[in-house]
Amino acid sequence: MTKANNTSFTFLNGRTVNRIGYGAMRLTGQPRNFGPYADWQGGIDLLRRARDLGITHIDTARAYGPHENERLIADALVDQDGRYGEMFIASKGGVEKSATNIRRDTSPEAMIRHLDQSLASLRTNKVDLYYVHAPDGVTPVSASVAALEKMRQAGKIGMIGLSNVSRSEVEAARKVAPIAAVQNRYSPADARDPAQEDMIDWLNDLGIAFVPHGPLGANPMQRGAIVDPGAALRTLLARSPNILAIPGTTTRAHLEDNAKAWAV
Numbered sequence: 001m002t003k004a005n006n007t008s009f010t011f012l013n014g015r016t017v018n019r020i021g022y023g024a025m026r027l028t029g030q031p032r033n034f035g036p037y038a039d040w041q042g043g044i045d046l047l048r049r050a051r052d053l054g055i056t057h058i059d060t061a062r063a064y065g066p067h068e069n070e071r072l073i074a075d076a077l078v079d080q081d082g083r084y085g086e087m088f089i090a091s092k093g094g095v096e097k098s099a100t101n102i103r104r105d106t107s108p109e110a111m112i113r114h115l116d117q118s119l120a121s122l123r124t125n126k127v128d129l130y131y132v133h134a135p136d137g138v139t140p141v142s143a144s145v146a147a148l149e150k151m152r153q154a155g156k157i158g159m160i161g162l163s164n165v166s167r168s169e170v171e172a173a174r175k176v177a178p179i180a181a182v183q184n185r186y187s188p189a190d191a192r193d194p195a196q197e198d199m200i201d202w203l204n205d206l207g208i209a210f211v212p213h214g215p216l217g218a219n220p221m222q223r224g225a226i227v228d229p230g231a232a233l234r235t236l237l238a239r240s241p242n243i244l245a246i247p248g249t250t251t252r253a254h255l256e257d258n259a260k261a262w263a264v
């Protein structure tokens, strides 16, 4: 059963985060989240403002940029001792991205290579949570997760997550390793999906976080929330105590609004 209160959530390994986090994907070259963020110092300032606001959970991926988003996070949040302190960093591997193409590769070799690249970009030897970004349709999810489990046992990952997955894929993965978080598309802006509703309740019973991506209904390739952001965040967080919000924004005013959306 989920360990949470109104404002915080405790993962299976005991790490606690504020339930309002920050999705950093848009701090990359636009459009297409490709290349470095044009206003690098502005991105650093925004991430540090998030930290000052009490946001602890930062969501990124090797594919954002690629690499550039993780490097920006390192520039903003690694302290003088090379640590992230109270910040909780979640990243993902398994997607190859170029200027013209996006391709999934969740083979064990790719997952291990991507994790090592993520650690280098984030300038750390351990990332708090590492997701399989999206199953490639060829590699069984259990094989991708078995590779990450070896990395967890080697101390390179705090916990393993799955993104863009079905319940049966989570069930298969749980046979080879503990799964701490699932990140799927879910928003009050989207049509109701009974499979996601079932997923949220099932994960909550297991103490596993559900992290909706695109929580404000945005198209990942276009700027702008589709629903009222404050109302959407309140609806999501009221839905279940295992839901962690990661709204994305490039503006300080929106970041500040989102951070207080649940503190009413």
Ligand SMILES: NC(=O)c1ccc[n+]([C@@H]2O[C@H](COP(=O)([O-])OP(=O)(O)OC[C@H]3O[C@@H](n4cnc5c(N)ncnc54)[C@H](OP(=O)(O)O)[C@@H]3O)[C@@H](O)[C@H]2O)c1
Pocket (backbone or CB within 6 Å): 022, 023, 024, 025, 026, 059, 060, 133, 134, 163, 164, 183, 212, 213, 214, 215, 216, 217, 218, 219, 220, 222, 223, 224, 225, 226, 229, 230, 246, 247, 248, 249, 250, 251, 253, 254, 255, 257, 258
């Ligand atoms: N796992 C996956 O496959 C996957 C896929 C997509 C996304 N994600 C993750 O989910 C995170 C969030 O997704 P997202 O950024 O695509 O969509 P989102 O959070 O639904 O919406 C972001 C958009 O809403 C706008 N916005 C945010 N707060 C606002 C506010 N208070 N008032 C008005 N507009 C506001 C932002 O524009 P401004 O910049 O103007 O504020 C931005 O364009 C990403 O950062 C990423 O970490 C994961």
